[in-house]
Amino acid sequence: MQSSEQDKAPARSGAVVVSVDAMGGDQGPAAVVGGIALAAKRHPGVRFLVNGREADLAPLIRSAGLSACCEIRHAEDVVTMHDKPGQVMRTGKATSMWSTVDAVRDGAAQIAVSCGNTGALMAISMLRLRKAPGVNRPAIASLWPSRNPTGWNVMLDMGADVKADEDDLLTYALMGTSYARNALGLACPRVGLLNVGTEEHKGRSELKAAYDLIRANEEAGTFEFVGFVEGNDLPSARVDVIVTDGFTGNIALKTGEGTAKLAGELLKEALTASPLAKFGALLAMGPLKRLKERIDPRRANGGVFLGLNGMVVKSHGGADATGVAAALDLAVKLAESGFGARLMARVASAQHPVQDAVTESDSASEA
Amino acid sequence: MQSSEQDKAPARSGAVVVSVDAMGGDQGPAAVVGGIALAAKRHPGVRFLVNGREADLAPLIRSAGLSACCEIRHAEDVVTMHDKPGQVMRTGKATSMWSTVDAVRDGAAQIAVSCGNTGALMAISMLRLRKAPGVNRPAIASLWPSRNPTGWNVMLDMGADVKADEDDLLTYALMGTSYARNALGLACPRVGLLNVGTEEHKGRSELKAAYDLIRANEEAGTFEFVGFVEGNDLPSARVDVIVTDGFTGNIALKTGEGTAKLAGELLKEALTASPLAKFGALLAMGPLKRLKERIDPRRANGGVFLGLNGMVVKSHGGADATGVAAALDLAVKLAESGFGARLMARVASAQHPVQDAVTESDSASEA
Numbered sequence: 001m002q003s004s005e006q007d008k009a010p011a012r013s014g015a016v017v018v019s020v021d022a023m024g025g026d027q028g029p030a031a032v033v034g035g036i037a038l039a040a041k042r043h044p045g046v047r048f049l050v051n052g053r054e055a056d057l058a059p060l061i062r063s064a065g066l067s068a069c070c071e072i073r074h075a076e077d078v079v080t081m082h083d084k085p086g087q088v089m090r091t092g093k094a095t096s097m098w099s100t101v102d103a104v105r106d107g108a109a110q111i112a113v114s115c116g117n118t119g120a121l122m123a124i125s126m127l128r129l130r131k132a133p134g135v136n137r138p139a140i141a142s143l144w145p146s147r148n149p150t151g152w153n154v155m156l157d158m159g160a161d162v163k164a165d166e167d168d169l170l171t172y173a174l175m176g177t178s179y180a181r182n183a184l185g186l187a188c189p190r191v192g193l194l195n196v197g198t199e200e201h202k203g204r205s206e207l208k209a210a211y212d213l214i215r216a217n218e219e220a221g222t223f224e225f226v227g228f229v230e231g232n233d234l235p236s237a238r239v240d241v242i243v244t245d246g247f248t249g250n251i252a253l254k255t256g257e258g259t260a261k262l263a264g265e266l267l268k269e270a271l272t273a274s275p276l277a278k279f280g281a282l283l284a285m286g287p288l289k290r291l292k293e294r295i296d297p298r299r300a301n302g303g304v305f306l307g308l309n310g311m312v313v314k315s316h317g318g319a320d321a322t323g324v325a326a327a328l329d330l331a332v333k334l335a336e337s338g339f340g341a342r343l344m345a346r347v348a349s350a351q352h353p354v355q356d357a358v359t360e361s362d363s364a365s366e367a
Numbered sequence: 368m369q370s371s372e373q374d375k376a377p378a379r380s381g382a383v384v385v386s387v388d389a390m391g392g393d394q395g396p397a398a399v400v401g402g403i404a405l406a407a408k409r410h411p412g413v414r415f416l417v418n419g420r421e422a423d424l425a426p427l428i429r430s431a432g433l434s435a436c437c438e439i440r441h442a443e444d445v446v447t448m449h450d451k452p453g454q455v456m457r458t459g460k461a462t463s464m465w466s467t468v469d470a471v472r473d474g475a476a477q478i479a480v481s482c483g484n485t486g487a488l489m490a491i492s493m494l495r496l497r498k499a500p501g502v503n504r505p506a507i508a509s510l511w512p513s514r515n516p517t518g519w520n521v522m523l524d525m526g527a528d529v530k531a532d533e534d535d536l537l538t539y540a541l542m543g544t545s546y547a548r549n550a551l552g553l554a555c556p557r558v559g560l561l562n563v564g565t566e567e568h569k570g571r572s573e574l575k576a577a578y579d580l581i582r583a584n585e586e587a588g589t590f591e592f593v594g595f596v597e598g599n600d601l602p603s604a605r606v607d608v609i610v611t612d613g614f615t616g617n618i619a620l621k622t623g624e625g626t627a628k629l630a631g632e633l634l635k636e637a638l639t640a641s642p643l644a645k646f647g648a649l650l651a652m653g654p655l656k657r658l659k660e661r662i663d664p665r666r667a668n669g670g671v672f673l674g675l676n677g678m679v680v681k682s683h684g685g686a687d688a689t690g691v692a693a694a695l696d697l698a699v700k701l702a703e704s705g706f707g708a709r710l711m712a713r714v715a716s717a718q719h720p721v722q723d724a725v726t727e728s729d730s731a732s733e734a
Contacts (some may be wrong), residue, residue, distance in 0.1 A: 077680040119569075145629065159563055162571050196526055196617040202486075204529050205615060231621025235629045247571060248618055251611075254598025255619045259626040262602040267634065268657050273654035283647030284519065287640035291633050 015045060016335045017110060018328060021102035022052035023078040023096040024116020026318045029053075032115065035324025040069050042325075043332045045240040049073050049103050052096040075099040076139035079116050081317060085123035097121060104310040110335040111311040113302075113327050115319050121312065122160055122233060122305065132346045137168045137248065138307035139316065140254060141172070141179050144234040147237040149324060150184045155234065157296045158303055159250035169193065169210035169243055171347060175240035175306040176224040178346045182339040183304075183330065186240055188222055192229030194252070203228070214243070229247040235307045264292075302327040304334065311340045383702045384410060385478060385695060386470035389419035390445040390463040396420075398517045399482065400427040402691025407436050408698045409692075416443050419463040442466040444581045446483050451549060452490035468495045471677040477702040478678040480669075480694050482686050488679065489527055489672065496677040496732060501714045504535045505674035506613065508546050508622060509683065515603040517551045519642045520610040522601065525670055526617035528573060535610050536560065536577035536610055537584060538714060542673040543608035544590040544714045549668020550671075552695065553607055555589055556671040559596030561611035561619070570595070581610070630660075669694040671701065674714070 009268050022032040029052055036048050047069050050057055054074040075096040079088050085094060092098050097116050103109040105128045114121050122138070131138060139157035146153040156176050157164060164172065173191045180189035193211055195203040211228065218225045229239050242298075244252070271281035281288065301323040305312040311334055315327035334340075389399040396419055403415050414436050421441040421718055428437050442463040446455055464483050470476040472495045481488050488504070498505060504566050506524035513520040524531060531539065540558045545554035560578055562570040578595065585592045596606050598619060611619070638648035638655075648655065668690040672679040678701055680692035683709050701707075 121562075124665045147629070162563060180444075196529060196614055196616060197486075223571035230674070231623075232616045232625035232628070234622055236627050243616075247563055248615060251561060251615055252618055252622045255601055256598075256626045258602050258622045260630060261599070263627060263630040270654035270658040271556045271651055273651075277651035277654045280647040280650030280652075282642035283650070284638055285647075287637035287644045290640075291637040 017050040019109035019112045021114035034321030038325035038330035085119040088120040088149035111331045113313045115315040129308040135307035138348045141302045145234045148248040157246035158336045159246045162247040163248035166209035170245045178303045178343040189240040190224045191241045192239035195228040198228045275293040302330040372704040373640040384481045386416040386476035388467040388481035404431045405692035406695035455487040479700045480680045482682040492557040496675040507670040510669045512615045513602045518625030521547045524613035526613045529614040531612035533576035537580045539610045545710040549704045558608045559593045559606035562595040565595045625716035669697040
């Protein structure tokens, strides 16, 4: 069920409209509406379709003074973090997540944002938006703090699928290139393939095949292929886009997050260990605060689903208003750049010279 | 060719003898002999077989005053970081690495330590020591900084093999349990299986099979199985032993290292950003120094090869004297605890109740 308000305010041609799932995050609708309030200030022309329970959302939007730029799309149900994707696909039509994605499908919004359950969001997005032509496995791309001038690297897949064959990895290279251009403004991104060594003879067989395939597409894809990279290259300045399967990408993402969190906690312990240390920390507060902001995971909030007929941004489930706003900023940026259409053109241009060599087992896995 | 000195000083029964590859590290023999000097002070009864070029080593050992506890095993050649494992297996007999491992094979030492090329060291160790009964794929176990009282978790495999099926993962659980008991002194370690989610329905199929197999061996193995863990659990206090395949383990290890390094560099930048910050850092110097020591990767130096008929410790290639000494400390601890024999008893006790269900493709992959 959708609110009748929707009809009153259709997406204006040219204006950016973001469809937001207000219900699925750990911190509830107040954090999402808080995030919209922050983003709305930074992007005055943008409109937000806010999906969820009207009775909960209306007072929040009113008291935040957002009535002019927000409209509610009522959805009675909520996808929880424990719901299984398959179940949600069958019975989730009345959820705010479904409504959020459908706004993109219907053309009411250019991009969808949700803090909800990743598996369910990908399942609904696949079902409602469908895979783009030439894409076998969609991917989730994230930004990773790096020593590059932009401060970020792009990494994909972060967990859309636990597997990827060489053709998928080539598609990830092309989609990651397109994302790096649009999100980071890089004309000719450097692409690396994640492996356990940088020598060509190392690693799993599908990685060797992917190496050749990506190399063969380097010129047409207008990226530079730097070959294999290792885990310690993820924050490095020698690569812009890191390509890997979703299992490995998800482990790496969470390992990096866990390590950064531990380092931050230990630093906090150290700087409160004695009165002298506390005073020292006070003196260094300015630079320490800037450091904290630089590596604040909320700033990089937003995994982008690539390879669908429509754009979806997955915000961290635990995001507060600042985190939600970062995901909305990213969504606005991607919508404004017309990223979705460009991405599809790039994937369609890929050459698969070794496709004949794809084994039967690869084809069978799609069945 | 071995030095004639070897015959003069056979390993005394009961005494710990460590065989050390003096040549393979990035920092050369001086760093290795420096490490021996540090370790020798901490372990007065221990003797070291120092493998490498006698002409290079003799003056270093003499000037460090180590002649009483060291003896040189001359080896003319050196395995470089670029040598391929297969090549080293065929033509590496005269290398210091080969000589180092052969000292364990011959019974002249209880444990071998090398800073050299990991792939070559594993290849030589497999060839000369052979896999232990019941082990299909040996593994490399590393210590990972954690919030546990010991300060560490055990993780394996860190890169001995890029693959692991469910039986291998069970073997890793058993070997990791044994290692955690002997290296960390834990009576009943908690074992977790690394995955992209903690729910039982998530992840790759071999992980679901491994989950059941490890669960079935929980009681006999005297460990507690906590189920699936995620990348952000690697430094957590809810698990002691983290089991994964060598591809994933290596990516996680290097991602963690890279993240910690970036965090450290950014912190250093912040604390030298202004005169005030520098003064603040000076006041907090004591706790900051202790923090640096706690997360110093050199302290955790030493990947242990598990599943061979003999113990081998791989030190970081770039280890300085402090790092080499940490690897030697670990080697002495493992040799003193009689870890090797206990490990084999544990693996031999494993039950494989679902072995009948192993598919043909698994068996074929061993061919």
